Amino acid sequence: MSIEIANESGTDVDTDAVLDCARYALDEMGVNPLAELSVLLVDVAYMAELNHRWMGGDGPTDVLAFPMEEGTIDPGPNEIAGGEPTLLGDVVLCPEVAAKQAKDAGHSTADELRLLTTHGLLHLLGYDHAEPDEEAEMFGLQKQLLRGWKARSGAR
Numbered sequence: 001m002s003i004e005i006a007n008e009s010g011t012d013v014d015t016d017a018v019l020d021c022a023r024y025a026l027d028e029m030g031v032n033p034l035a036e037l038s039v040l041l042v043d044v045a046y047m048a049e050l051n052h053r054w055m056g057g058d059g060p061t062d063v064l065a066f067p068m069e070e071g072t073i074d075p076g077p078n079e080i081a082g083g084e085p086t087l088l089g090d091v092v093l094c095p096e097v098a099a100k101q102a103k104d105a106g107h108s109t110a111d112e113l114r115l116l117t118t119h120g121l122l123h124l125l126g127y128d129h130a131e132p133d134e135e136a137e138m139f140g141l142q143k144q145l146l147r148g149w150k151a152r153s154g155a156r
Contacts, residue, residue, distance in 0.1 A: 001026055002036040009041040011095040014110055017153075021114040022091075024149045025121050031088070037124075038090045039117065047094035062097045063116040065123035066090040091120035114149070118142050 003022055005015050022039060042050070047060035054064065068087035093116050095109065102112035122138055129135035 001031070001033050003039065004037070005039040005041075007041040008046075009043050009093075009095045011041070011043075011099075013041055013095050013113065015041075017110060018093075018113055018117050020153065021146075021149050022117050022121060024152065025118050025145045026088075028145055028148060029121075029125060031125070032086060035086045035088050037088045037121075040090060040092045041095055042092055044094060044096045047092065047097065050092060060094050060097050062094055062101060062112075063120045064092040065120040066092070067124050088121075089124045091117060091124065093117065093120070115142070115146060118145050118149075 001023055003019055003026075005019050005022075007013050007015055018039060018041075022037065026035065026037070044060045047064075048058075050064055051057040051059065051061045054066070055061070067089040093113060095113060098112040098116055099109040102109045105112065119138075119142055122142060127134070127138040127141065129138045
């Protein structure tokens, strides 16, 4: 699994933990090991611009997910036709927004960034939370993945 991470946020972030959490979630979801993912951490101004341009939102948001090849993601253990890597897409995080949300939720910014990473990955894999049943499935899976990662990594 190829995961590229770039911190352009100007905020000190444990990118190794974000990377490890992403890799764990993708492995647990059975995503083909030839898949490629990009994780980008950005500042508030750039996140607000992306949110406005792509989602029609006002102001910054916490996470955005941009799938690259919709319909071609192989979430199972099967080989990708031709052995070519599949581009899952991009997960964009805003550490400053995550820090505010973490404070409100009563946990660390690092925990919030891992939660948002997992959330973004699930969106790339086709999960959504627009309807109550979808929300229950996606948030339940998100919680399960984070709990598993914490247990494996020894994180508190």
